Amino acid sequence: MITLRRAADLRACCDDARRAGRTVALVPTMGLFHDGHRSLMRAARADADLVVVSLFVNPTQFGPDEDLDGYPRDPDGDTAVAAAEGVDVVFLPPVDELYPDEPRTIVHVAGLTARLCGASRPTHFDGVATIVTKLFSIVGPCRAYFGRKDAQQLAVIRRVVEDLNLPVDVVGCPLVREPDGLARSSRNAYLTPDERAAATVLWRALSAAAGAIRTGERDAAILEALVVSTIGAEPGVRLDYAELVDAHTIEPAARVDGDLILAVAAFIGRTRLIDNLAITAIGAEVDIDLGVVAEEQTA
Numbered sequence: 001m002i003t004l005r006r007a008a009d010l011r012a013c014c015d016d017a018r019r020a021g022r023t024v025a026l027v028p029t030m031g032l033f034h035d036g037h038r039s040l041m042r043a044a045r046a047d048a049d050l051v052v053v054s055l056f057v058n059p060t061q062f063g064p065d066e067d068l069d070g071y072p073r074d075p076d077g078d079t080a081v082a083a084a085e086g087v088d089v090v091f092l093p094p095v096d097e098l099y100p101d102e103p104r105t106i107v108h109v110a111g112l113t114a115r116l117c118g119a120s121r122p123t124h125f126d127g128v129a130t131i132v133t134k135l136f137s138i139v140g141p142c143r144a145y146f147g148r149k150d151a152q153q154l155a156v157i158r159r160v161v162e163d164l165n166l167p168v169d170v171v172g173c174p175l176v177r178e179p180d181g182l183a184r185s186s187r188n189a190y191l192t193p194d195e196r197a198a199a200t201v202l203w204r205a206l207s208a209a210a211g212a213i214r215t216g217e218r219d220a221a222i223l224e225a226l227v228v229s230t231i232g233a234e235p236g237v238r239l240d241y242a243e244l245v246d247a248h249t250i251e252p253a254a255r256v257d258g259d260l261i262l263a264v265a266a267f268i269g270r271t272r273l274i275d276n277l278a279i280t281a282i283g284a285e286v287d288i289d290l291g292v293v294a295e296e297q298t299a
């Protein structure tokens with residue numbers, strides 16, 4: 001495995017691979033790897049000849065009052081995890097390599113970014129869409145892997161690729177959960193033991209909604225109210241949103257019908273966590289994707 005810090009070197013490495021007939025996979029990350037990241041690397045490793053993992057805490061996707069400075073970082077530990085997962089290249093650029101000065105060009109996806117996380121983090125998705133477009137441009141034609149925990153992010157990135165005709169195949173990978181159901185997130189590292197216990201309420205609320213859907217409930221307002229009341233009953237947890245939305249447009253859905261996301265975000269103390277159920281409902285057939293429980297525990 002090699003570590004590259006310059007965009008030109010990464011581009012040359014990916015160009016060489018393609019010239020030699022090798023396929024390229026990109027796993028964009030902000031580091032502090034957990035089983036969710038590992039599962040993306042494994043999917044990429046299974047699919048492609050050259051696997052690139054980018055490790056960059058992207059400043060433009062953090063709001064002025066958010067946790068950019070305190071965002072947990074462990075580049076040495078992450079590099080070791082990437083090597084163990086058979087990654088070929090870790091791209092670890094300094095901030096001024098990707099943002100030598102204030103960027104004047106922003107990738108903005110209208111509509112999809114207005115609701116859910118976009119409502120409480122108004123500049124977040126511009127930062128995500130811009131950095132991901134830059135990474136796609138540096139790496140070139142490839143398959144790129146993203147977790148379905150960030151369901152709105154996935155919809156935004158798919159739309160960027162579609163609207164800008166980018167030669168990238170976007171692969172959504174399963175949400176990975178701890179054995180007690182908490183969705184794996186780098187931000188779980190912020191939680192105190194009490195907050196960590198309270199945080200499972202997101203999973204409990206979504207499980208309650210999944211149970212209601214399985215027994216025939218189709219009304220979005222009733223499902224959302226169930227999630228709101230379950231989360232509201234947990235001391236120290238403050239709901240940000242609970243909404244049933246179309247998985248592609250992120251527009252509100254009135255009923256369980258089509259490709260949907262039941263998305264939640266809540267503050268556990270000062271830490272904001274997100275989670276979701278992916279629901280596909282065609283007529284009477286309903287498939288609910290709760291994600292997968294991690295096989296192994298890594299700190």
Ligand code: PAF
Pocket residue numbers: 028029030031056058061128131132150153
């Ligand atoms: O999901 C993340 O870790 C980030 O939003 C991403 C896609 C790497 C862009 O910085």
